[in-house]
Amino acid sequence: MNPARRALLAAAASGCFASCEFRDGAPQPAGALLGTDMALGHALRDGTLPAPTEERRIGAAIVGAGIGGLSAAWQLARQGETDVAVFELEDAAGGNARHGENAVSPYPLGAHYLPLPASEAVSVRELLADLGVLAGDPHAPLPRYDERHLVHAPQERLYKDGLWHDGLLPRAGAGARAIAQIERFDALVAALKARRDGDGRRLFASPSLLAGRHADSDALAATSMDQWMRDNGFDAPLLTWHVDYACRDDFGARPAQVSAWAGLHYFACRDGVAADADPHNVLTWPEGNGHLVRRLVGWLRDRGVPPIRTGAPCIRLATARGGAVLDIYHAAERRSVRYRAARVIWAAPAFALARVWENAPPAFAALARSIDVSPWLTANLTLASLPEDAGPAPLAWDNVLFDSPALGYVVATHQRMRVAPGPTVLTYYWPLADLDPAAGRARLAAAPWQAWAAPILDELARPHPGLRRQLQRLDLWRWPHAMPRPVPGFRAAPVRAALAALDGPLLFAHSDLSGMPLFEEAHWAGVRAARRLLGGAGVSAPTPAARTGGRRPR
Amino acid sequence: MRLALLFSVFVVASCGLAYELIAAALASYVLGDSVTQFSTIIGTYLFAMGVGSWASKFIVRSLAVRFIQIEIAVGLIGGFSAMLLFLAFAYDAGPFRLLLYGLVFVTGALVGLEIPLIMRILKDEVTFKDLVAQVLSVDYLGALAVSILFPLALAPHLGLMRSGLLFGLMNVGVALWAMRVFGSALGRAPYLRAQGVLALLLLAAGIASAERLTALAESAMYADRIIHAESTPYQRIVITRWRDDIRLHLNGNLQFSSRDEYRYHEALVHPALAALPGAQRVLILGGGDGLAAREVLKYRQVASITLVDLDRRMTELFRDNRLLAALNAGALADPRLAIVNRDALAWLEQSDAMFDLVIVDLPDPSNHALGKLYSSAFYRLLGKHVAARGLVVVQATSPFYARRSFWTVVATLEDAGFVTAPYHAYVPSFGEWGYIIAGRAPFVPAPAFPVPTRFLTPATQRLMFDFPADMARIPAEVNRLNNQALTRTFEDEWRRAIR
Numbered sequence A: 001m002n003p004a005r006r007a008l009l010a011a012a013a014s015g016c017f018a019s020c021e022f023r024d025g026a027p028q029p030a031g032a033l034l035g036t037d038m039a040l041g042h043a044l045r046d047g048t049l050p051a052p053t054e055e056r057r058i059g060a061a062i063v064g065a066g067i068g069g070l071s072a073a074w075q076l077a078r079q080g081e082t083d084v085a086v087f088e089l090e091d092a093a094g095g096n097a098r099h100g101e102n103a104v105s106p107y108p109l110g111a112h113y114l115p116l117p118a119s120e121a122v123s124v125r126e127l128l129a130d131l132g133v134l135a136g137d138p139h140a141p142l143p144r145y146d147e148r149h150l151v152h153a154p155q156e157r158l159y160k161d162g163l164w165h166d167g168l169l170p171r172a173g174a175g176a177r178a179i180a181q182i183e184r185f186d187a188l189v190a191a192l193k194a195r196r197d198g199d200g201r202r203l204f205a206s207p208s209l210l211a212g213r214h215a216d217s218d219a220l221a222a223t224s225m226d227q228w229m230r231d232n233g234f235d236a237p238l239l240t241w242h243v244d245y246a247c248r249d250d251f252g253a254r255p256a257q258v259s260a261w262a263g264l265h266y267f268a269c270r271d272g273v274a275a276d277a278d279p280h281n282v283l284t285w286p287e288g289n290g291h292l293v294r295r296l297v298g299w300l301r302d303r304g305v306p307p308i309r310t311g312a313p314c315i316r317l318a319t320a321r322g323g324a325v326l327d328i329y330h331a332a333e334r335r336s337v338r339y340r341a342a343r344v345i346w347a348a349p350a351f352a353l354a355r356v357w358e359n360a361p362p363a364f365a366a367l368a369r370s371i372d373v374s375p376w377l378t379a380n381l382t383l384a385s386l387p388e389d390a391g392p393a394p395l396a397w398d399n400v401l402f403d404s405p406a407l408g409y410v411v412a413t414h415q416r417m418r419v420a421p422g423p424t425v426l427t428y429y430w431p432l433a434d435l436d437p438a439a440g441r442a443r444l445a446a447a448p449w450q451a452w453a454a455p456i457l458d459e460l461a462r463p464h465p466g467l468r469r470q471l472q473r474l475d476l477w478r479w480p481h482a483m484p485r486p487v488p489g490f491r492a493a494p495v496r497a498a499l500a501a502l503d504g505p506l507l508f509a510h511s512d513l514s515g516m517p518l519f520e521e522a523h524w525a526g527v528r529a530a531r532r533l534l535g536g537a538g539v540s541a542p543t544p545a546a547r548t549g550g551r552r553p554r
Numbered sequence B: 001m002r003l004a005l006l007f008s009v010f011v012v013a014s015c016g017l018a019y020e021l022i023a024a025a026l027a028s029y030v031l032g033d034s035v036t037q038f039s040t041i042i043g044t045y046l047f048a049m050g051v052g053s054w055a056s057k058f059i060v061r062s063l064a065v066r067f068i069q070i071e072i073a074v075g076l077i078g079g080f081s082a083m084l085l086f087l088a089f090a091y092d093a094g095p096f097r098l099l100l101y102g103l104v105f106v107t108g109a110l111v112g113l114e115i116p117l118i119m120r121i122l123k124d125e126v127t128f129k130d131l132v133a134q135v136l137s138v139d140y141l142g143a144l145a146v147s148i149l150f151p152l153a154l155a156p157h158l159g160l161m162r163s164g165l166l167f168g169l170m171n172v173g174v175a176l177w178a179m180r181v182f183g184s185a186l187g188r189a190p191y192l193r194a195q196g197v198l199a200l201l202l203l204a205a206g207i208a209s210a211e212r213l214t215a216l217a218e219s220a221m222y223a224d225r226i227i228h229a230e231s232t233p234y235q236r237i238v239i240t241r242w243r244d245d246i247r248l249h250l251n252g253n254l255q256f257s258s259r260d261e262y263r264y265h266e267a268l269v270h271p272a273l274a275a276l277p278g279a280q281r282v283l284i285l286g287g288g289d290g291l292a293a294r295e296v297l298k299y300r301q302v303a304s305i306t307l308v309d310l311d312r313r314m315t316e317l318f319r320d321n322r323l324l325a326a327l328n329a330g331a332l333a334d335p336r337l338a339i340v341n342r343d344a345l346a347w348l349e350q351s352d353a354m355f356d357l358v359i360v361d362l363p364d365p366s367n368h369a370l371g372k373l374y375s376s377a378f379y380r381l382l383g384k385h386v387a388a389r390g391l392v393v394v395q396a397t398s399p400f401y402a403r404r405s406f407w408t409v410v411a412t413l414e415d416a417g418f419v420t421a422p423y424h425a426y427v428p429s430f431g432e433w434g435y436i437i438a439g440r441a442p443f444v445p446a447p448a449f450p451v452p453t454r455f456l457t458p459a460t461q462r463l464m465f466d467f468p469a470d471m472a473r474i475p476a477e478v479n480r481l482n483n484q485a486l487t488r489t490f491e492d493e494w495r496r497a498i499r
């Protein structure tokens, strides 16, 4: 049959084909290039913000309303301390757990899930109970979560070799060698998960500051994940990809740039259980961890904590014996106010503290700068309908791309309690792991929208050739200073001790404390600081008092 | 002879394309999904033409005779294919698709034979260069003519059946004319002329009776068969009628047959409602056909019914179409009933209304989205809308064909804090069907039904709550949003049941 005839027949037979087809060279979708407030950040760095015109006295101050700062406020309020002022640089609370929203759905801009809290993460469970995510007793051996917040099935799938597969480690076609390695890896992880030190603390606890100490874990912390994989003879592409994916998912870096202890922590810390979910289940929401932020902000308001001041960066900090002085720039009023606080909890990154802390110890700035920080980009794609693909695994919450510089995307409407398929928002995660972090930040600052949008659409066209036809908007969110990188040696790095030692007028409550950029880490940093502020004990491990601590009758 | 044959190429090409368009249009007409129908039919047709062209090399002798016979065959098969297909579909011939693709293939193969044969017949008269140029260009011209004529004139004015027959006549006409053109070159072919004339008569008779046949077939199909078909944003609604049997299909799945739906709906509504003499507020989730509402409206004490159905077109159809509204006795226009066209989940999340009885008549959990409507989270949410002594009744697939699925729904309701009373009824169109009454205390059936029923009696009701051994309870997992255990089980069980 000659092609001309075929084309004629096809065209004659179905006018629909011609009009349905969306050829390339199609109009560029709408979208914006957004991100953390770089202008304010730079003004802060350059010291061009106005000097204070007024002075006020306050009880406790918290700088930064990310998970660390909000958790500190939560812990303080839970113990009855509500005289707290929270200052946040950005125009909304949440930090890396911020979310966005449009007519279709709320969606995450950054952090998007929480594994079932591990055995040590008692205060995470208490928080989740306070927020109604955990139903009933947070101290129950098998806690019950509100099913709506557990990731709905199907949880995840992987695009590999032109098809979507169920789960992230499809065994079909993997080959006997890969399967044997995966099984050996799983067995090693299971053993590490159970390992404890002489005091009965797990070596891979979550939060990591509650982990036991042992020569073995010190050795793992000093080497890279990549090295560990090679030392253990793990080289099957499926497994090395999976580990690489895990490192980029948690830390925005490749296994060669991540300590083996951190790389293994991803797998070995997760011992959380639930009455109504299997251990691999995670907690997630349409707006990602922004849901917890929203609920936390509401909880604090209900407890009588004054509203969080947004658009209010701390531009100068001085500590003294009896307290601290903070200059806060109130962007809406275009002026600064000097606050004298009895105590300050710094819940923003260490490098930001080094910029504003006037009378910091001499070595502090260099220590703070020693933390490697990974840059990230996320993209929110608003689609007219759910993406279509060749299957066979159906659309899941987390849709991971094999051998891609990006991780893949999550579907905002997956957790929605709706039946009708409708428009949706996909959040695409792209850790800039292949650039040097400074180069990544430079690119984030300079590259225009198209420079990011084009490769993202190309990458997504692999599994979804028709995606552009459904695309209504593509919004980009830049995270130049997304998260600390747990590089080899990070646990023993001097900056850890320096941050942990902050006590007195200034306490530290950001995930930089442990160097592990995770919800549980930020949360624990906040709780720990709050308990120290209140002069309580129990900051190294949950005490019986803390377990029942301060819950008021409703 | 050259011009004559070129003209016949033109006719042949138009006829070929016409048969293809007719088949594709007809298939989209009755099966829906025109993109699929057009592309599979074009594909089959082109492939068959390829097969025909290839097979032409096996015809080595009496080319002209074979050409004429092929013309006659195409004329007959192609000409009658629309009629055959109509009748087949109208009379519920199961293998409609088989017949469809079979006819398309045979016609395609025959048409594919034609052009090579003509080229070979003409090869001694014209140089190859001109031959290819002339035959192919005329071929395409024919195709073009029909592709324009078909949607503009033929399909709308003549209808598919008569258009088909007309092209059949043209094919046979070409055959008869070719007999004259070739004349003695045909050699001894005694019955050829008779074959041609017979075919001509048959097709002519077809056209003459097409009016009546069309009426017959179309009334079998469109008046009696498909009385309504439309695609809404949510589903494809097809309503068929055969004599007094009206059936609703959603996405190809039978929802009810008017012959026995009273069994399904009486069993759904009365055991629960008869046990709630004080029930005033009733919620129906799904049930846009108004048939459950019809049963509820029999109770005078019911003051209000809220019917939440996603698909506005469904409720409009069953409220405004006379025939359909007669089925539900005008329930959807009843002043006691309020229609809410929203997603049941969204509505339950946002409403704070309370009900004495909630009737859950939702589609089967055949995908993950629908599976959410059978989850413990859904039943917990539902529980917040049920009065202290109120009840919920859930249609829950077949405890016979999908036994584990049925008991999964029971286990899930129990996990959500309900005390359950599972029961079942026999609905001929569906087989043994399952329901579950759920409340806060053990269910006590009413001793009698206070409203007229065709199916239920107190004695039948007693039997319904008893499960014979082959449907008795088996252990089942709770269906949660995070495991979607039901959708998997449901698919497996029904796949096995219908094989």
Ligand SMILES: Cc1cc2nc3c(=O)[nH]c(=O)nc-3n(C[C@H](O)[C@H](O)[C@H](O)COP(=O)(O)OP(=O)(O)OC[C@H]3O[C@@H](n4cnc5c(N)ncnc54)[C@H](O)[C@@H]3O)c2cc1C
Pocket (backbone or CB within 6 Å): A063, A064, A065, A066, A067, A068, A069, A087, A088, A089, A090, A093, A094, A095, A096, A097, A109, A110, A111, A112, A113, A114, A312, A313, A314, A315, A347, A348, A349, A352, A376, A378, A479, A482, A483, A509, A510, A511, A512, A517, A518, A519, A520, A522
């Ligand atoms: C793209 C992305 C995806 C992620 N996904 C996950 C995930 O799925 N799960 C997970 O557990 N973790 C995830 N993370 C890690 C995330 O960083 C942590 O979970 C957690 O949110 C960190 O909280 P934090 O309070 O330590 O820090 P941050 O979120 O960085 O909070 C610090 C806050 O301080 C503010 N601030 C900074 N300087 C000043 C100043 N001078 N004055 C006042 N305020 C200031 C900042 O604006 C910010 O709001 C992700 C991170 C990113 C970037």
